[in-house]
Amino acid sequence: MEVAEMEVEKIYELIKNRQYVQARNALIEYNEVDIADFFERLENKELIRIFRLLPKELSAEVFSYLPNELRLQMVESFSDREVSDIMNELFLDDTIDFLEEMPANVVRRVLSNANPKMRKLINQFLTYPEDSAGSLMTIEYVALKKDMTASQAMDIIRKTGVDKETINTCYVVSPRRELEGAISIRNLILAEPSQKIDSIMQPHVISVKTQDDQEQIAMLFRKYSLSAMPVVDNENRLVGIITIDDIVEVIEQENTEDMHKMAAIEPSEEEYLKTGSFVLARRRIIWLFVLMVSATFTGNIMRGYENVLAASAILASFIPMLMDTGGNAGSQSATLIIRGIALGQIASRDVFRVLLKELTVGFVAGIVLGAANFIKILLVDNMIFKANIPITLVWVVCLSVSLTVILSKVVGALLPLLANKVRLDPAIMASPIITTIVDAGALIIYFTLAVNFLGLFA
Amino acid sequence: MEVAEMEVEKIYELIKNRQYVQARNALIEYNEVDIADFFERLENKELIRIFRLLPKELSAEVFSYLPNELRLQMVESFSDREVSDIMNELFLDDTIDFLEEMPANVVRRVLSNANPKMRKLINQFLTYPEDSAGSLMTIEYVALKKDMTASQAMDIIRKTGVDKETINTCYVVSPRRELEGAISIRNLILAEPSQKIDSIMQPHVISVKTQDDQEQIAMLFRKYSLSAMPVVDNENRLVGIITIDDIVEVIEQENTEDMHKMAAIEPSEEEYLKTGSFVLARRRIIWLFVLMVSATFTGNIMRGYENVLAASAILASFIPMLMDTGGNAGSQSATLIIRGIALGQIASRDVFRVLLKELTVGFVAGIVLGAANFIKILLVDNMIFKANIPITLVWVVCLSVSLTVILSKVVGALLPLLANKVRLDPAIMASPIITTIVDAGALIIYFTLAVNFLGLFA
Numbered sequence: 001m002e003v004a005e006m007e008v009e010k011i012y013e014l015i016k017n018r019q020y021v022q023a024r025n026a027l028i029e030y031n032e033v034d035i036a037d038f039f040e041r042l043e044n045k046e047l048i049r050i051f052r053l054l055p056k057e058l059s060a061e062v063f064s065y066l067p068n069e070l071r072l073q074m075v076e077s078f079s080d081r082e083v084s085d086i087m088n089e090l091f092l093d094d095t096i097d098f099l100e101e102m103p104a105n106v107v108r109r110v111l112s113n114a115n116p117k118m119r120k121l122i123n124q125f126l127t128y129p130e131d132s133a134g135s136l137m138t139i140e141y142v143a144l145k146k147d148m149t150a151s152q153a154m155d156i157i158r159k160t161g162v163d164k165e166t167i168n169t170c171y172v173v174s175p176r177r178e179l180e181g182a183i184s185i186r187n188l189i190l191a192e193p194s195q196k197i198d199s200i201m202q203p204h205v206i207s208v209k210t211q212d213d214q215e216q217i218a219m220l221f222r223k224y225s226l227s228a229m230p231v232v233d234n235e236n237r238l239v240g241i242i243t244i245d246d247i248v249e250v251i252e253q254e255n256t257e258d259m260h261k262m263a264a265i266e267p268s269e270e271e272y273l274k275t276g277s278f279v280l281a282r283r284r285i286i287w288l289f290v291l292m293v294s295a296t297f298t299g300n301i302m303r304g305y306e307n308v309l310a311a312s313a314i315l316a317s318f319i320p321m322l323m324d325t326g327g328n329a330g331s332q333s334a335t336l337i338i339r340g341i342a343l344g345q346i347a348s349r350d351v352f353r354v355l356l357k358e359l360t361v362g363f364v365a366g367i368v369l370g371a372a373n374f375i376k377i378l379l380v381d382n383m384i385f386k387a388n389i390p391i392t393l394v395w396v397v398c399l400s401v402s403l404t405v406i407l408s409k410v411v412g413a414l415l416p417l418l419a420n421k422v423r424l425d426p427a428i429m430a431s432p433i434i435t436t437i438v439d440a441g442a443l444i445i446y447f448t449l450a451v452n453f454l455g456l457f458a
Numbered sequence: 459m460e461v462a463e464m465e466v467e468k469i470y471e472l473i474k475n476r477q478y479v480q481a482r483n484a485l486i487e488y489n490e491v492d493i494a495d496f497f498e499r500l501e502n503k504e505l506i507r508i509f510r511l512l513p514k515e516l517s518a519e520v521f522s523y524l525p526n527e528l529r530l531q532m533v534e535s536f537s538d539r540e541v542s543d544i545m546n547e548l549f550l551d552d553t554i555d556f557l558e559e560m561p562a563n564v565v566r567r568v569l570s571n572a573n574p575k576m577r578k579l580i581n582q583f584l585t586y587p588e589d590s591a592g593s594l595m596t597i598e599y600v601a602l603k604k605d606m607t608a609s610q611a612m613d614i615i616r617k618t619g620v621d622k623e624t625i626n627t628c629y630v631v632s633p634r635r636e637l638e639g640a641i642s643i644r645n646l647i648l649a650e651p652s653q654k655i656d657s658i659m660q661p662h663v664i665s666v667k668t669q670d671d672q673e674q675i676a677m678l679f680r681k682y683s684l685s686a687m688p689v690v691d692n693e694n695r696l697v698g699i700i701t702i703d704d705i706v707e708v709i710e711q712e713n714t715e716d717m718h719k720m721a722a723i724e725p726s727e728e729e730y731l732k733t734g735s736f737v738l739a740r741r742r743i744i745w746l747f748v749l750m751v752s753a754t755f756t757g758n759i760m761r762g763y764e765n766v767l768a769a770s771a772i773l774a775s776f777i778p779m780l781m782d783t784g785g786n787a788g789s790q791s792a793t794l795i796i797r798g799i800a801l802g803q804i805a806s807r808d809v810f811r812v813l814l815k816e817l818t819v820g821f822v823a824g825i826v827l828g829a830a831n832f833i834k835i836l837l838v839d840n841m842i843f844k845a846n847i848p849i850t851l852v853w854v855v856c857l858s859v860s861l862t863v864i865l866s867k868v869v870g871a872l873l874p875l876l877a878n879k880v881r882l883d884p885a886i887m888a889s890p891i892i893t894t895i896v897d898a899g900a901l902i903i904y905f906t907l908a909v910n911f912l913g914l915f916a
Contacts, residue, residue, distance in 0.1 A: 030662055033682045167644050168626045185643055186625050204488055224491050225703035244702050245683035255713040256797055263793035264786055272798040277818035284790045285823050291786050298778035310771040313764045320756035320897050328749050328890050332742045335721035339714055340730040360735035365743050372747055431889050432786050439778050
C-alpha cells in the first residue's frame with residue numbers, strides 16, 4: 001500500500017503544527033521508499049528535523065532513496081557526527097552510489113569522518129570501474145564456515161544478521177576466505193541443528209569476478225533465477241555480494257542505453273525531465289551531424305542522375321516511398337538481431353542461419369510489397385487520380401521495392417552481427433545507420449533499373 | 459560455476475557406458491539450470507532414464523527449465539503416475555506456464571491425473587489473463603497469524619517451508635485470509651522467540667490485485683526494491699505471491715515488446731532463431747505495408763511539384779538528406795519520450811515541459827545542422843566538387859534543414875505523449891511512423907521555400 005493521499009495530508013498537517021513526534025510516529029509505519037517520497041515535499045528545515053527523529057537504521061534507508069540534490073543539501077546541514085552515523089548505517093554499495101554523485105568536498109568530508117578501515121574500503125570501492133561487479137557489490141553478507149553446525153550458523157546470523165544486506169543466501173568460505181559454497185536460509189532452518197554446513201551447502205556456486213561486466217552478470221541472474229550472487233577476486237576469495245534489486249536497475253539501465261543508442265542518441269542515465277535542454281541537444285547533435293553528412297552522399301548519387309530526373313520528374317515522386325520502405329525493412333531486421341544478441345539468443349556464429357532467414361523474409365516481404373505497390377499504382381494513382389504512370393515505370397518501381405526490401409533485410413541483419421563480432425555494441429547498427437546505407441542502395445537500384453528499362457540516359 | 463566442459467564429457471561418458479547411477483550422482487552436484495542444459499543434449503531414452511533417477515524435488519525443478527518440445531516428448535513417455543508426481547512437485551506458477559504451452563490432450567491428461575482440489579486451482583489459474591498478476595503468481599507462500607509468537611511461526615516454516623516458493627517474506631492473514639501484514643525471515647529470526655507476530659510485522663504491505671497488469675507490477679518491484687509481493691482479490695484476501703525471478707522475465711519481455719513495436723514489428727515472445735521465416739515475415743509485412751502506403755502520400759506531395767523538379771533537377775538531390783535528418787531528429791525525441799514514459803519518469807501532464815525542452819533542442823540542433831550544411835555545400839560541393847549550387851538554393855536547403863529539425867523534434871515528442879493520453883502504447887509512435895509524417899513535412903517546407911525563394915512555379 002502506498003502512502004494514501006489522506007495520510008500524507010494528515011502527517012503534513014502535524015508537521016505544520018510542529019507536532020514532530022506525532023508526525024514521526026505516523027511516518028515510521030510506512031515503507032522507506034514512501035517516506036523518501038514524502039520528504040521530497042518538505043522544506044529543508046522541516047525535513048532535517050523529522051529526519052533526525054527517525055530510528056537510525058530507518059533514517060539511513062530513507063536517505064538511500066532520496067534524490068542527490070536533497071542529499072547534498074542535507075549533508076551540508078549535518079554535523080560531522082551525523083554524517084558519520086548515516087554512513088555507518090548505510091550498506092557499502094549505497095555509500096558508494098552516493099559518493100560517486102557528490103562533489104569532491106562532500107566526499108572528502110565523508111572520508112575524513114570515516115574510521116580508517118572504512119576509509120580504505122570506500123577508497124578501494126571507488127576505484128572499481130562503473131558497470132563492473134565491483135561497483136555493484138556490497139560487503140554486508142553472512143560468511144559461514146564448513147565445519148560449523150546448522151545451529152552455530154543460526155547463532156551467527158542472529159548476532160550479525162541485522163547489519164547484512166541479505167541473509168536469504170549465506171556463503172561458506174575457507175579460512176583463507178576462498179568461496180566454498182552457498183546455503184539458503186531455508187535449508188539452514190530446515191536442517192537438523194546438529195548437521196554440518198558442509199553436508200547441506202550447495203558446493204557449485206555461480207560467482208563472478210570484481211571486474212566482470214554488469215550486463216553479463218544480469219544475464220546470469222536471469223538464467224539461474226538468482227536473488228544474490230557472490231563476487232570473488234582472482235584468487236577465488238569472496239569479496240562481496242550483488243543482490244537482485246541492484247540487478248533490476250542494471251537491466252533497466254542497459255535497456256535504456258540500448259534504446260538510446262538505437263535512436264542515435266549518446267546514452268545517459270539522467271532522467272529526461274531533469275536534464276537541461278542544452279545537454280539534451282548536445283547528446284543528439286553529434287549523431288545527427290554524422291548521419292546528415294552521410295546522407296549527402298545519397299544526394300550525390302541522385303546528382304549523378306540529374307538528367308534522368310529532368311527527363312522524367314515523376315521518377316522522383318516514388319523516392320520517399322522507396323527510401324522509407326527500405327529503411328523500415330532494414331530497421332526491423334536490425335532491431336530483432338540487436339535484441340536477440342542482447343538477450344543472449346543470437347551469437348556471431350549464427351550468421352548463416354540469420355542470413356538464410358532474412359533472405360527468405362526479404363523475398364516474401366519484397367514480393368508482397370512489390371505486388372501491393374503494383375496494384376496500388378494501377379488502381380489508385382492511375383484509375384482514381386488519373387496520374388497516367390506508364391506501365392514500364394510501374395514495373396521499375398515495384399521491382400525496386402522488392403529488391404530494396406531484400407537488400408535492407410540482409411544489411412539490417414548483418415551489420416549488428418558484424419559489430420558484435422568486432423566487439424562493438426550491436427545497438428549502434430540500428431535504424432539511423434541502416435537507413436542511411438539502405439537509402440543509397442535503394443536509389444542505385446531504382447536509377448539503374450530506370451535507366452535500363454525506361455531508356456533514360458544518366 | 460557452470461557445468462565445466464570436462465565434467466559434461468565425463469557425465470556423458472558415464473551415460474554412454476550405462477553407469478546411470480554414477481551419472482546421476484555426478485549431476486545432482488550441479489544447479490538445476492545446468493542439469494536442464496545438459497539434458498537438452500541427451501537422446502530421449504537416456505534423458506528419461508536419468509530423469510527418473512533424480513530426487514523428486516530436483517527433477518521437478520529441472521523439468522521447469524526444459525524447453526517445451528522436450529517437456530512434451532517427456533510427458534508422452536511418462537506414466538500417469540509420473541505425470542501427477544511431477545505436477546505435485548512443481549510450483550503452481552510453473553505448472554500453469556507449462557500447461558499454457560501444451561496441446562489440449564496433454565492438458566486434459568494432466569488435469570485428469572490431478573486431485574480435485576488441484577484441478578480446480580489449475581482451471582482457475584488458466585483463466586487469468588496473460589500479463590496479469592493472476593497469471594504470474596503462485597500459491598506456495600507462508601501464511602502466518604497475528605497472534606502467533608515468533609517461535610510458533612518458525613515451527614510452521616520448518617514444517618511447511620520446504621514446499622514454499624520463498625520463505626524470505628512471510629505473510630500475515632486474518633482468519634478470513636485478509637492480508638494484514640508481512641514479515642521477513644530476517645526479522646523472525648532476529649526476534650525474541652516469545653514476541654508476537656503482530657508486534658514485529660510490517661503492517662503496510664504493498665500488494666496488487668489479480669487483474670493488475672504485469673508492467674505496473676514490475677514498476678512497483680523496482681520502486682520498492684521488493685523480492686516478493688502478495689496478490690489479493692477484491693476483498694483483500696491473499697490469493698498468491700509473485701516473486702522477483704518472474705518479474706525479471708517480465709521486465710525483459712516488456713522491453714523486447716517495446717523495442718519490437720518501436721521498429722514496427724508485431725511483438726512476440728518467441729526467440730528469433732526458433733521462429734519460422736514465414737512467421738517472421740508475417741509479423742513484419744503488415745506494418746511495412748501500412749507505412750509504404752502512407753509514404754506514397756509523401757510521393758504525391760512531390761508529384762504536385764513536378765514542374766519545379768523538372769526546372770531544377772538538382773533540388774531533388776537534397777531530398778534524401780532532408781528526409782533522413784528529419785526522421786533521425788524525430789526518432790531521437792520519440793525514443794527519449796517513449797522510454798521516459800515506460801520508466802514512469804514522464805507523464806501526460808508533463809506535455810508543456812516536454813514541448814518547451816524539445817523546442818529548445820530543436821532550435822539549437824536546427825541552427826547547428828543548418829549552419830553545418832551551409833559550410834559543407836559551399837566548401838565541399840561547390841569548391842571541391844565544383845557543383846555550382848546557387849547561393850539562394852543553399853539558403854533554401856539550410857533553412858529547410860533547420861525548420862525540419864524543429865518540426866521533427868516537436869512531432870517526435872508529442873505523438874508518444876498523445877498516444878499515452880488516449881491509452882495507446884506510446885511505443886507505436888516511434889521511428890517508422892514519425893519518419894513517415896516528418897518526411898511529408900520536410901518536403902512541404904522544402905518545396906514551399908524553393909518556390910518562393912527560387913522563383914520556381916509549382
